Amino acid sequence: MDQEWLGKIACDIESKHGANVRKRIFGDLHKTPEDDGSVCEFFHRFVEGMDELDDYGFLTDIMAKHCPCGHQDFEVIIKKTYDESKTLEEFAERLKRGNLIEDLISLDGKVLTLTKHPFEKYGEHDHNGLFTKGCHCGLASHAQKPISNIFCHCCTVGFYGKMFKNALGIDVEVVFIDSVIIGGKSCTAAVYLPPKTVCESGDEHE
Numbered sequence: 001m002d003q004e005w006l007g008k009i010a011c012d013i014e015s016k017h018g019a020n021v022r023k024r025i026f027g028d029l030h031k032t033p034e035d036d037g038s039v040c041e042f043f044h045r046f047v048e049g050m051d052e053l054d055d056y057g058f059l060t061d062i063m064a065k066h067c068p069c070g071h072q073d074f075e076v077i078i079k080k081t082y083d084e085s086k087t088l089e090e091f092a093e094r095l096k097r098g099n100l101i102e103d104l105i106s107l108d109g110k111v112l113t114l115t116k117h118p119f120e121k122y123g124e125h126d127h128n129g130l131f132t133k134g135c136h137c138g139l140a141s142h143a144q145k146p147i148s149n150i151f152c153h154c155c156t157v158g159f160y161g162k163m164f165k166n167a168l169g170i171d172v173e174v175v176f177i178d179s180v181i182i183g184g185k186s187c188t189a190a191v192y193l194p195p196k197t198v199c200e201s202g203d204e205h206e
Helices: 003-017 019-026 036-053 056-065 072-084 088-097 151-168
Strands: 103-108 111-116 173-178 187-192
Touching (some): 003 019, 003 036, 003 056, 036 151, 056 151, 072 088, 088 103, 151 173, 151 187
Antiparallel strands (some): 103 111, 111 187
């Protein structure tokens, strides 16, 4: 498990809810478990502990803020495609037509909906469970039953928000929609794109 990533989340939780809460949820992060059974037990203690805090907005924010994942190649593709497209419709269509960022894509106005393919399309986790074929996250795929959506703000809001911000150079609102480990059909998020307009001279403005 990624001790540095978990440590950042634990530190934020301790800052607001105290050291005892941190210890109850995370235990000793210097001794994080490695075998599948212990990792599964840790994961459920972690997500259930967050649920018990009843602090949804704070917890979803820190999960998104500390997302450790990134994809620089996709960021380059998004920037190039966005800059070369005259409209959001063209931008979405080009991403969709070429499967350029490997997601299912649809556009409604300025809202770009992105749905990840099941993880089994790209590889296999080295453990078995209910969600190992669908969930991309090495930790969350250990889940043995559906959970709340707090954790998934990392891989949806955090991942897409960081990727589009790096690509477009501005903060982009991202909204969680669904994920397989909450019992949903897919891992889906909505990205609220900045508008693209073309003035009469043909110059592009954003």
